Amino acid sequence: MLTPVNDLGDDPRRPVLICLPYAGGSARAFGAWGPALSAAGIGLLAVRLPGREELVRRRPYTRPKELVADLANEIAPIASSRPYALFGHSMGAGLAHTLTHEMSRRRYALPDPLVVSAHRAPHLPAPWPPTGDLADTELVDFLRVFGLVSVAALAIPELVELLLPMLRADLALAAAVPCRPRRPLSCRTVVYGGLDDPFVDAPALSAWGAAVLGTPHVRRFPGGHLFPWEHPEEFGRILLADLAALSATTVGEAG
Template sequence: MPDAWVQRPAEETGAPVRMFCFAHAGGGRGFFAPWRAALLPDVEVCPVVLPGRETRLRERPLTRVEDVVDRVCEVLPDHLDRPFALFGHSMGSVLAHETARALHGAGLGTPLGLFVSGRRAPHLPARRPPLHLLAEDAFVTEVARLGGTPHNILREPGLLRLFLPTLRADFELNETYRPLPGADLPCPVSAFVGADDPEAAPEELAGWRETTTHGFSLRVFHGDHFYLKGTPEELFAALRADLRRFGAHAAAPQPTGREGITP
């Protein structure tokens, strides 16, 4: 059943795995649109759309991770009728991570695995001062430098005025985040990063191994913070391979401690 938060395909896909995708600051379902056909028939891609963008443009954006997670966990159980995974890029990584923890902690469902991309591990300190506190001109300059916001929005004053509150709210959400209370994930975690990402280095992504009591892997791709734009075939191959591994992992006897972590 459709809802504002979860964008499911219009027709049943029959894919064996459903992957819920959380975008970067300012991003939404459009970022993952090219993925949907590319990952079928193996994976049904379902973007999670936050208030303040796309079909929810007139809604007030949220500025705290816990508020997003609470709302997502109210609606997501209606879509957990098959094995599922969570994917997040940049800001979306912490939303996917905390959603996975909240679902499991509440007994609502445990993902086959978690994919995190382009963001340092939750327990690591930020490498720069927060951007959401900057004056408008400086904030727009820094957002443009990151490259994830369409140039037509940044260059058109009318569009920018419309979009800026959501963008600033997303940066506040990401920059004020601290790990929420709860246990480590009882599922594998795969971390991805671009080799030239100015926002997250491979060693910072490696810290995600501390968030799971099960398997961990790290892959470095060619590109910058938005190495995953469009239809990145190397990334898709990695997603498919890891989902097969996650499925086998879920069917096998589970480890009871940190010995399940792989380098």
């Protein structure tokens, strides 16, 4: 599932950013981030989930526990040898948080930082109604109204037909992510949100303070639920700044 997006280099200690996609997203969503991260000395790995791209014929995950266990197994060699950060957007943020708890349970090194984007604090209820029983047309309307899929994509019937099974599986996966208070995580945490996101408002972002030790850095960007792809230049600049400590590790080791 871990898919290289840029050149990880020959140095096994080079830091890595691992990205988890939003519902309906893919590893390709992070492709444009590769060059800037390479220039900063950071490798980029994206999680390619089954049910899409080259894994389109594989059964999608619908249980977070299974997915998180498999991801922890893949990340274990990275966590034991090099600094790494986790980034998750929307569904990916809930999974990244759950994955970090699994890494902690196994006593693996934790990400520095954990970046959670467009997701409420994990102990808060889901901000949308259940979608499992929606007919296809109702689900498309839901996706359009809340900006979960681009309007351009939803205007192509053949593409919608391909996307809906994957989206249903992803929404089921996102709905199954545990929603309960847990022991606060000890890793540095950064929280991102969109100013016009209909799902995740400022209080839902600030509430991440209950999920981590210390005070998370909360940043809000222009745009809706998919704000990183609406304003990529501003987003990329701030993401790199928040990963500065990670890239500085490379400089220190190389020097």
